[in-house]
Amino acid sequence: xxxxxxxxxxxxxxxxxxxxxxxxxxxxxxxxxxxxxxxxxxxxxxxxxxxxxxxxxxxxxxxxxxxxxxxxxxxxxxxxxxxxxxxxxxxxxxxxxxxxxxxxxxxxxxxxxxxxxxxxxxxxxxxxxxxxxxxxxxxxxxxxxxxxxxxxxxxxxxxxxxxxxxxxxxxxxxxxxxxxxxxxxxxxxxxxxxxxxxxxxxxxxxxxxxxxxxxxxxxxxxxxxxxxxxx
Amino acid sequence: xxxxxxxxxxxxxxxxxxxxxxxxxxxxxxxxxxxxxxxxxxxxxxxxxxxxxxxxxxxxxxxxxxxxxxxxxxxxxxxxxxxxxxxxxxxxxxxxxxxxxxxxxxxxxxxxxxxxxxxxxx
Numbered sequence: 001x002x003x004x005x006x007x008x009x010x011x012x013x014x015x016x017x018x019x020x021x022x023x024x025x026x027x028x029x030x031x032x033x034x035x036x037x038x039x040x041x042x043x044x045x046x047x048x049x050x051x052x053x054x055x056x057x058x059x060x061x062x063x064x065x066x067x068x069x070x071x072x073x074x075x076x077x078x079x080x081x082x083x084x085x086x087x088x089x090x091x092x093x094x095x096x097x098x099x100x101x102x103x104x105x106x107x108x109x110x111x112x113x114x115x116x117x118x119x120x121x122x123x124x125x126x127x128x129x130x131x132x133x134x135x136x137x138x139x140x141x142x143x144x145x146x147x148x149x150x151x152x153x154x155x156x157x158x159x160x161x162x163x164x165x166x167x168x169x170x171x172x173x174x175x176x177x178x179x180x181x182x183x184x185x186x187x188x189x190x191x192x193x194x195x196x197x198x199x200x201x202x203x204x205x206x207x208x209x210x211x212x213x214x215x216x217x218x219x220x221x222x223x224x225x226x227x228x229x230x231x
Numbered sequence: 232x233x234x235x236x237x238x239x240x241x242x243x244x245x246x247x248x249x250x251x252x253x254x255x256x257x258x259x260x261x262x263x264x265x266x267x268x269x270x271x272x273x274x275x276x277x278x279x280x281x282x283x284x285x286x287x288x289x290x291x292x293x294x295x296x297x298x299x300x301x302x303x304x305x306x307x308x309x310x311x312x313x314x315x316x317x318x319x320x321x322x323x324x325x326x327x328x329x330x331x332x333x334x335x336x337x338x339x340x341x342x343x344x345x346x347x348x349x350x351x352x353x
Contacts, residue, residue: 223239
């Protein structure tokens with residue numbers, strides 16, 4: 001089902017060009033890494049795909065529809081910072097998701113939450129930074145969405161949880177869905193990626209299969225990234 | 232066994248090598264059923280499409296075959312398994328001989344050393 005087309009997308013904030021004529025086509029059944037250094041435009045791109053920012057020029061379409069209310073039904077979004085009401089407990093947040101999203105699978109959410117040892121009765125504001133991130137990810141991944149937009153899902157968690165998250169992404173893999181993961185922690189996730197997109201100063205400088213990069217350059221995606229973005 | 236992937240080599244070729252080794256060593260016995268693509272992908276920590284591609288190649292090499300509804304199975308053809316053993320043994324032997332040549336041992340030296348070593352462990 002899911003297909004994302006981005007045409008000549010530009011986003012300016014005053015004099016700053018955050019995205020510069022981005023063209024991308026993403027197919028279903030893929031796990032895509034959106035990779036770039038800080039400030040390269042990853043979060044801006046994801047926010048536009050999720051309808052939180054409007055483009056200065058160009059278009060995004062998800063299954064032929066511009067981002068908005070309709071696409072939010074099929075797009076599961078993990079923001080780069082907490083967007084949930086912190087006074088709520090884990091249990092209340094599960095109810096919130098259950099109310100908001102038809103595709104929310106409560107059994108899946110409860111399983112992940114218990115596997116990660118998150119307290120159902122704890123308020124979010126009393127949780128550590130890492131636990132907050134884990135909880136948000138559980139809620140997002142428990143949706144049976146067609147598009148997953150994960151903005152830095154592994155940045156703030158310990159390595160064991162990182163492995164758990166990657167396993168969750170793999171076991172959740174669905175040939176009709178697209179998963180887009182933005183990160184700069186490439187070596188941790190590169191083995192799960194189909195496609196790799198390098199974003200540099202708002203421009204797509206590379207869009208390739210991770211396996212083709214390894215085959216053609218004899219380097220890992222992480223090594224190639226360090227070369228392209230050498231400071 | 233743990234899956235360890237080296238940098239800069241396509242992951243699917245590394246999966247093919249590991250699965251081939253598992254078949255040759257009997258970890259996946261002849262006629263045995265392989266875990267599902269998803270379970271293997273999870274175990275290895277790799278993209279399911281990559282695992283699928285590797286398994287398709289193992290099928291092409293006739294080391295495994297799939298039965299439409301019940302999954303993938305290791306071959307029971309002795310000829311294929313024997314060839315596999317020969318190919319692997321040759322590859323390991325070449326690697327081993329290559330290293331010993333590098334430290335200055337001749338073919339005769341190696342043969343002598345192997346003979347002595349086999350006697351020692353006996």
